[in-house]
Amino acid sequence: MRIIRIYYPFELSTDSYVTLTDDATNHLANVLRAKTGQAVVLFNGDGNEYSAQLSEVAKRKVVAHVDSKISISIESPLSIHLGQGISRGDRMEWVIQKSIELGVTEITPLITERCGVKLGKERWSKKHEQWQKLAIAACEQCGRNVLPILHAPSSFADWVNLSTNQVRLTLHPRADKAFRHVPMPPAGARLLIGPEGGFSEQEIYQTEQNGFQTIQLGPRVLRTETAAIAAISALQAIHGDL
Structure with a gap:
């Protein structure tokens, strides 16, 4: 048992x-x-x-x-900070749970222009508490003894403007570079995933101005929750412990 x-x-x-x-x-x-x-x-x-x-x-x-x-440490040698565009329904919960199982270090839920969830400050705080309980349950299940940092929901602009030594990555099916071609610095990766409706043109421009590289996971357009888990898996397989 x-x-x-x-x-x-x-x-x-x-x-x-x-x-x-x-x-x-x-x-x-x-x-x-x-x-x-x-x-x-x-x-x-x-x-x-x-x-x-x-x-x-x-x-x-x-x-x-x-x-x-x-x-006992089962932490990945690769640090990944996931910036995940918030989606409706249980998609966000699913991404938080599975990304923790795959070893992410930090998660920031992002309020984007096409975010389908509209909440006031107090309700965002309660949603964050709910997600934190989910993160704890994921650690209990998968055997991690270090809780990943689950940040409070942030605006897209604030997050992409943050200074970091991590390589900045976002997905695009027509990008000309794959994960295996990305040099990985010691600080690891900052991975940006859009919501259900994708990023607006202004948001895409902001990522380009802040040094985000577009990376592809093949020619197909993935759902937001699929994209996050597939990208984390690829990073862990190439640079981490999968």
């Missing part, structure tokens, strides 16, 4: 007792029906795993006893 992995957002130390978060408590006690004495793995983003046993399981409180710390 696979041991359950749980994120704990505070300091962890061996031979200590910790009360798990409300979300973890609900998942363990009410969804998985975990029992006292069950083995779990905790992580808090410091790069380590902590083996533990559940010492108390109740509907609204779960306590774990931390046994030992294990240094």
Whole structure:
């Protein structure tokens, strides 16, 4: 039976007792029906795993006893910062989940001209909290002990204007360069993916003015969620750990 992995957002130390978060408590006690004495793995983003046993399981409180710390890193040697144009429905959630499984280091949801999601500041904040929970769940599932940085939604213009030592890449089916022809600096890659309707002409101009190279993944036009995952996979296969 696979041991359950749980994120704990505070300091962890061996031979200590910790009360798990409300979300973890609900998942363990009410969804998985975990029992006292069950083995779990905790992580808090410091790069380590902590083996533990559940010492108390109740509907609204779960306590774990931390046994030992294990240094395990499955992080990719390639740093990828994904700038993803926000799309409607579950496409954005799908991209966040799968890109984390594939090892991205940072994700910034981008509000573009053709963004199909129109929210106020407070609702964007709640959406970010929802995406953060999804990111944690993805790390729990795939075994990562370091949480990727999930930035708050940003305007397209602000993000493309940011200074970086990473190579700047965006996709275009008629580009004349493939991923394998891109030299990769030590800082890694900044990957820009458009929303469902693509970028406007003004946005394309902005990428060109800020040093983004157009890269192709073949002659076909990919859906936004397909493009993100295919591009990350290509980068990891050529420069990372796939």
